[in-house]
Amino acid sequence: MSATGQVDQGGPLYRFDERRRMIPLDPERLAARVVDAHPVDFASFRQTGIELMLLGRYDEALDHLDRALELVDTEQRRITVWINLGDVYRYRGDAVTAERLYRRAVEHARASASEVLSFAVQHLGKALAERNQLREAHTLLVEAMELRAAEGDSEEIESTRAALDTLGELPIPLPPTVASLLGEAPTWSDDHEGMSGGVVLVDGAYWLKRGPKAVAEHERLNWLRDRGIRLPEVVAFEDDVLVLADAGAPSLAARDSSEEPAAIGTVMGSILRRLHGIPIDECPFDGRLDVVLGQARRQVIEGLVYTDDFDDDNKGSSPADLLARLLAERPDHEDLVVAHGDFTPANVLDGEILLDVAALGVADRYRDVAIAVRDLREDFGEAAVAAFFAAYGAIEPDPRRLAYYRLLDELF
Structure with a gap:
């Protein structure tokens, strides 16, 4: 060979x-x-x-x-x-x-x-x-x-x-449906709020994603539709290319940190309560720890973890160290809900529109709660966190689960 x-x-x-x-x-x-x-x-x-x-x-x-x-x-x-x-x-x-x-x-x-x-x-x-x-x-x-x-x-x-x-x-052509929608000379930009790999803004009107995550997101958008959650409009989907309409609204992460932090927490808690209220037996997507820890292990083995983004209390630890801790400290049960998988202020637009649902699946509620609390606390302060829990209800915050699922997020 x-x-x-x-x-x-x-x-x-x-x-x-x-x-x-x-x-x-x-x-x-x-x-x-x-x-x-x-x-x-x-x-x-x-x-x-x-x-x-x-x-x-x-x-x-x-x-x-x-x-x-x-x-x-x-x-x-x-x-x-x-x-x-x-x-x-x-x-x-x-x-x-x-x-x-x-x-x-x-x-x-x-x-x-x-x-x-x-x-x-x-x-x-x-x-x-x-x-x-x-x-x-x-x-x-x-x-x-x-x-x-x-x-x-x-x-x-x-x-x-x-x-x-x-x-x-060699450039991979767009599928016919998408090519027809965008025309012969679309304008592409990857300089935008919430910029992430594989997502581009086209003509200032559409968001285009391609690959397995785009396929996963399309499946979940179709499933979530009509379940009480506001979502971006799917304009086109063919092969592995997803085109979403731009909603014309900024994300909650773009808000000034001094501007009504409690209101931001309230919106986050309200949306998450509705999402987590969907019956899990209706959801075909699996985000339980058996699945997610397997994905985390792959991230570690293949060297795909961004260590520069580690929280301050994990600086100096290796991805393998964090994975070992996750395996050793794994909770003995999961409080299962339909979880978003990356529930941050950046993934909620004004108007309570939920974005980036490619990781959605049945998982412990703290997979969402821990990340929401982390970002709200860092970006908007304790008032936003208190308002989040008041709107979300359902639980008395568990510090150990908050810490565990925050640690899990470090590997993604």
């Missing part, structure tokens, strides 16, 4: 499509290989992970590659798994996470593993080309070509040449 995962034994298992992505030549043969696989070491976990990716079984692929990452014994191997993980996220549509992994691979390869630098550079170049960042993509692919020419590997040189030849064709 090459640094990017090509299987050499028994003939090729994949070819490249017009976007320079691997697709299986014989899916049935590949599926049979996966069934027969019993990974026990780094190489076998990595190979099976790559083959699962080719079959489109992305969650299983991530599980196997995470295990490979735990078993790495050299920096070169670590970098190649980061590249493989980037491929899985890119293939499933999470371009932001893929780019982050590829950039890390390039940085580490430049510093300590030049033998895999051409692979890291080429994968980052192709990923950027798909997102229409053509100038940087071209620079990276030219670098990959120069590196491979020096190495003298004709097969790899041809792979890079093909990527360069198709550079102008």
Whole structure:
């Protein structure tokens, strides 16, 4: 197997499509290989992970590659798994996470593993080309070509040449419904309040999201509709692209901290009470600790936790330290409700419109309460927190659960 995962034994298992992505030549043969696989070491976990990716079984692929990452014994191997993980996220549509992994691979390869630098550079170049960042993509692919020419590997040189030849064709087109809505020359902006990866403002009128989180959000918006919660209007959805109408209102986070903090807390508590009042047996989405701690573990293994954003009392701790604490201090029961999953003032607009519901699911009520209290206290003070609890009702605040779910949020 090459640094990017090509299987050499028994003939090729994949070819490249017009976007320079691997697709299986014989899916049935590949599926049979996966069934027969019993990974026990780094190489076998990595190979099976790559083959699962080719079959489109992305969650299983991530599980196997995470295990490979735990078993790495050299920096070169670590970098190649980061590249493989980037491929899985890119293939499933999470371009932001893929780019982050590829950039890390390039940085580490430049510093300590030049033998895999051409692979890291080429994968980052192709990923950027798909997102229409053509100038940087071209620079990276030219670098990959120069590196491979020096190495003298004709097969790899041809792979890079093909990527360069198709550079102008790589940007992923919008689905027809969305393209028709936006017209031929929409204006794009990622400079906006609440800016987060993968969300852009189009023509000042629409919010566009793409990838698995957009799919998850669309599913939850459809489910939440007509359940007493105000939501943004879905203008279009096709494939993995979601377009929402701009509501023309700022979020509660944009309010001046001296401007009626109690009113902000009251709005937050009132909305959350309505959301948490929806019967859990109607909700098909699972956000319980078994699920979320598994997601947190993946974040830690793959190095996707933003430690710079840790609260002051967790500065100096590693993501692995926090995960160990979460496992050791896990509550013995969950007070289940339909939870938002990221309930902050930034995700509530004036007019009591609830945003960013991609993480919504059945979970402990404190998953929302802890984050709301943290942000209200930090941004608006104790008056806002008191007003929040007065409007929310239902509970006497539990300091241990507030601390636990605040800690959990550090890993996301």
